[in-house]
Amino acid sequence: xxxxxxVSLTATRTCPDNNKLVAVTTMSPAGxxxxxxxxxxxxxxxxxxxYQCFVWSGSAETRKRKAKSCICHMCGAHLNRLHSCLYCVFxxxxxxKHIHEHAKSKRHNLAIDLLYGGIYCFMCQDYIYDKDMxxxxxxxxxxxxxxxxxxxxxRYTCVCVWEKYSTWEPTKRELELLRHNxxxxxxxxxxxxxxxxxxxxxxxxxxxxxxxxxxxxPLLRDFFLSDRHKCEMQSNSCLVCEMSQLFQEFxxxxxxxxxxxRLLHLVWTHARHLAGYEQQDAHEFLIAALDVLHRHCxxxxxxxxxxxxxxxxxxxQIFTGGLQSDVTCQxxxxxxxxxxxxxxxxxxxxxxxxxxxxxxxxxxxxALNGESHTTGATTLTDCLRRFTRPEHLGSSxxxxxxxxxxxxxxxxxxxxxxxxxxxxxxLKRFEHxxxxxxxxxxxxxFPLELDMTPFMASSKESRMNGQYQQTVDPFNNDxxxxxxxxxxxxxxxxxxxxxxxxxxxxxxxFKCDDAIIxxxxxxxxxxxxxxxxxxxxxxxxxx
Amino acid sequence: MSKxxxxxxxxxxxxxxxxxxxxxxxxxxxxxxECGWKxxxxxxxxxxxxxxxxxxxxxxxxxxxxxxxxxxxxPDSVKKELLQRIRAFLAQHATL
Numbered sequence: 001x002x003x004x005x006x007v008s009l010t011a012t013r014t015c016p017d018n019n020k021l022v023a024v025t026t027m028s029p030a031g032x033x034x035x036x037x038x039x040x041x042x043x044x045x046x047x048x049x050x051y052q053c054f055v056w057s058g059s060a061e062t063r064k065r066k067a068k069s070c071i072c073h074m075c076g077a078h079l080n081r082l083h084s085c086l087y088c089v090f091x092x093x094x095x096x097k098h099i100h101e102h103a104k105s106k107r108h109n110l111a112i113d114l115l116y117g118g119i120y121c122f123m124c125q126d127y128i129y130d131k132d133m134x135x136x137x138x139x140x141x142x143x144x145x146x147x148x149x150x151x152x153x154x155r156y157t158c159v160c161v162w163e164k165y166s167t168w169e170p171t172k173r174e175l176e177l178l179r180h181n182x183x184x185x186x187x188x189x190x191x192x193x194x195x196x197x198x199x200x201x202x203x204x205x206x207x208x209x210x211x212x213x214x215x216x217x218p219l220l221r222d223f224f225l226s227d228r229h230k231c232e233m234q235s236n237s238c239l240v241c242e243m244s245q246l247f248q249e250f251x252x253x254x255x256x257x258x259x260x261x262r263l264l265h266l267v268w269t270h271a272r273h274l275a276g277y278e279q280q281d282a283h284e285f286l287i288a289a290l291d292v293l294h295r296h297c298x299x300x301x302x303x304x305x306x307x308x309x310x311x312x313x314x315x316x317q318i319f320t321g322g323l324q325s326d327v328t329c330q331x332x333x334x335x336x337x338x339x340x341x342x343x344x345x346x347x348x349x350x351x352x353x354x355x356x357x358x359x360x361x362x363x364x365x366x367a368l369n370g371e372s373h374t375t376g377a378t379t380l381t382d383c384l385r386r387f388t389r390p391e392h393l394g395s396s397x398x399x400x401x402x403x404x405x406x407x408x409x410x411x412x413x414x415x416x417x418x419x420x421x422x423x424x425x426x427l428k429r430f431e432h433x434x435x436x437x438x439x440x441x442x443x444x445x446f447p448l449e450l451d452m453t454p455f456m457a458s459s460k461e462s463r464m465n466g467q468y469q470q471t472v473d474p475f476n477n478d479x480x481x482x483x484x485x486x487x488x489x490x491x492x493x494x495x496x497x498x499x500x501x502x503x504x505x506x507x508x509x510f511k512c513d514d515a516i517i518x519x520x521x522x523x524x525x526x527x528x529x530x531x532x533x534x535x536x537x538x539x540x541x542x543x
Numbered sequence: 544m545s546k547x548x549x550x551x552x553x554x555x556x557x558x559x560x561x562x563x564x565x566x567x568x569x570x571x572x573x574x575x576x577e578c579g580w581k582x583x584x585x586x587x588x589x590x591x592x593x594x595x596x597x598x599x600x601x602x603x604x605x606x607x608x609x610x611x612x613x614x615x616x617x618p619d620s621v622k623k624e625l626l627q628r629i630r631a632f633l634a635q636h637a638t639l
Contacts, residue, residue, distance in 0.1 A: 057559070067559035071552070078555050118602075126601040 031130030034123045038086055038110055044136060047086075051140035054084055054091075055117045058147030070114055074098040083120065086110040094120075117141070185253070189505060194221070196250045197257030197515035201264055205514055206282040209498035210289060211260065212512040213485040213534050214243075215250045216502040217422055223314045225251060233296065239266050239289075240296045257515035267292075282487055282498050283344070283426050283532060290315055290343050319343045322418035324457045327399055328390075328411050334403035339417050344424040344532075347383040351442045352431055356386060380425065380446040380533065388415050388455045415457040421540065423452070423481060425533040430493060439493050446486075446533055448522065452479040481535035489531045501525045554633065563632050567625065574621045584613050 054070060057063040071078045072093045080093035087108035092098035099111050103122040111120045117137045118127045170178065187193060194216065198208040214220060223229075224247040229240050242263050249258045268275040271288040297313035320341050327336045350356035356378075390413040393399065398407035429440045453459055456479065484503040489496050499513045501520055511520040558564040575581050591608045592600050 060560075060562075063560050063562060067556040070559075077548075078552055126603070 032128045056144035058144035082114045083111040199259045200514040203279045205498040206280045209500040212500040321420035324417035329401040330409045332403040346426040351440045423535045450481040477539040480538045485534035487532035
C-alpha cells in the first residue's frame with residue numbers, strides 16, 4: 001500500500017487472479033496509469049478511427065461496415081455490451097466475459113464499449129476517464145451527429161441550438177465565476193422565483209398584464225436569462241435591453257413589487273399612440289410591444305437590411321406564424337393562395353353584430369379537444385372553426401379571377417400554414433361599430449391543452465380530398481399546445497381593469513393583479529372570461 | 544444460432560446500416576428524459592453509490608444493481624412507440 005500524507009488517490013480491489021488486494025486509481029480525469037502503455041506513436045489517430053468506424057458511424061460506408069463486423073468473435077452475438085480491444089482487432093461481449101478472456105490471455109488491458117464509447121481498463125476493473133481520450137470521443141460523436149443531420153424533439157427547454165444536445169461542462173472562466181459566487185438557489189416545486197408584482201403607474205394595468213404574460217413565456221425567459229441580446233443601438237432607448245433588465249428584476253428573488261417606469265417611458269417613446277394616462281387596450285399594447293421588440297431585435301441581425309420579412313429575431317422565432325388565405329373562384333374553381341405572417345389570432349364572438357352560428361361542416365375539432373357542448377357554452381374550438389370556415393364573399397365583393405379573366409364571386413378560407421411556438425388568441429370582446437361601443441361578455445370556454453391539427457392548411461387539404469375522418473396520429477405532437485397565460489378584463493368599455501393568470505412550473509397558477517400576486521386554482525383560470533389566451537407548443541423541434 | 548437470433552441479427556444490421564438505430568436511440572433518450580425515467584434511475588444510482596461507498600463502487604456494480612429496476616420502470620407507452628417505429632421501418636424495407 002502506498003502511504004501518503006494527503007487524501008489517498010488509491011482504493012483497493014480484490015484481483016480475481018490471485019485474490020490479493022491491489023491498489024487501483026480512483027476516478028479522476030487523469031485516467032489511470034495503465035493508459036500510458038496505449039498512448040504511444042499514432043494513438044490519437046488510431047483511436048479516432050475506432051470511434052468513427054465502430055462506435056459513432058456517421059457515413060453510410062462506415063455504418064455498413066459496423067453493421068457487418070460488430071459481432072462477438074467468440075460467440076457471434078451482437079448484443080451483450082460488445083467491446084472492442086484497443087490493442088488489436090477483436091470484438092467480444094462484455095456480459096459473457098468474452099472480452100475479459102481476451103484481455104487476460106493477450107495482456108491487452110484496454111477495451112472500448114461500442115455502445116457508449118467508454119474506455120474500460122482490465123487492470124483497474126472499471127471504466128476510466130482520460131481527458132485526452134474524452135476529448136477525442138466528444139469530437140467524433142459531434143462529427144457523426146452532424147453527418148447524420150438528425151432532428152430531436154425537446155420539451156420546453158430548447159434555446160434554439162443547432163447541435164446535438166450535450167450536457168453542460170463549465171469553462172475555466174465559468175468555474176471561476178462559480179467559485180466567486182457560492183450562493184446557490186434551488187428551484188423547488190413551491191418556489192416563487194420569477195413572480196413579482198408590478199406597481200400601477202396610473203391606468204397602466206394594460207401594460208402590467210402583458211408584461212406578466214411575457215415574463216412567463218418559457219422560451220423568451222430562457223433567451224433573456226442566457227444573455228442572448230447583444231445591443232447595437234447607440235442610444236439608451238432599446239426596448240430589448242429594458243426587457244432584459246425586466247427579466248433580471250423578476251428573477252432576482254426580490255419580493256417587493258417592481259416599478260416599471262423605464263418601460264412605460266420607452267413604450268411612450270416608441271409607440272406614441274399608447275402614450276397618455278388613459279386606459280389602453282392590452283391587446284394593442286401586446287402588438288405594439290412585439291413590434292418594437294422585433295424592430296430593436298433586428299439590429300442584432302446583420303441581415304435585417306436585405307429582407308424585412310425573413311427576420312430571425314427571437315420575437316419572430318417565438319411568435320410569428322403563417323396564415324394561409326385561399327380564395328376560390330366559384331366559376332372555374334381556381335384557387336389563389338397567399339400566406340401572411342401573424343402574431344395573434346383575433347376571434348369573433350357570438351353576441352357581436354356579425355353572426356356567429358352556423359359553423360361549416362367537416363373536421364370535428366371540438367371532439368379532439370375534449371370540449372362538450374352539453375352546457376351550450378361556446379368553446380375556443382368553435383371560434384377557431386368559425387375563423388377557418390369557408391366564407392362566401394358575396395356578389396358585392398367580386399374578385400378578379402386570373403383563370404376566368406373577369407370578376408367572379410368567390411369563397412375565401414383562412415387556415416394555419418405555419419404554427420408559431422407561442423399562439424396568442426384574442427377574443428374580440430370590445431365592439432367598436434358605427435352604432436355602438438360595447439363589451440361582449442359571453443363566456444367562452446377554453447382548454448388547458450389544445451390541438452391545432454384540424455385548423456391547419458394540411459388538414460383542410462386532406463378534407464378536400466374526401467378524407468372527412470381525420471385519422472389522429474397520437475404520436476404526432478407538432479400541433480399540441482399548453483395554456484400558460486390568460487389575460488382578463490373586468491368592468492366596462494369605459495372603465496375596466498386587466499389581470500393575468502400565469503402558469504408557474506407545471507400545474508401551479510398565480511393571479512397577477514398589478515402589485516398583488518395570489519395563488520390560483522386551475523378552475524379559477526378556466527372559469528375566467530378570457531380576453532387574451534396564450535398557448536405554448538408542447539414539443540419543440542430543432543431544425 | 545437459432546432462426547430467431549438470426550432474424551434479430553439481420554434486423555439489427557439493417558437498422559445500423561440505414562442509420563435508423565441511432566435515430567431510435569435518440570428518440571428513446573428524449574422520451575425517457577421526458578417521462579422522468581432518467582431522474583428515477585439517477586436516484587437509484589445515487590443510492591447504490593451511497594451503499595457501496597464512493598471510493599469502491601464501479602460501473603459494473605451500478606449496471607448489475609440498476610438494470611433490472613431500469614427495465615421495469617420503462618413506461619408502456621414508450622415501449623409501444625418504439626415498437627411501432629421499428630415495425631414501420633421494417634415494413635418500409637421489407638426485403639428481410
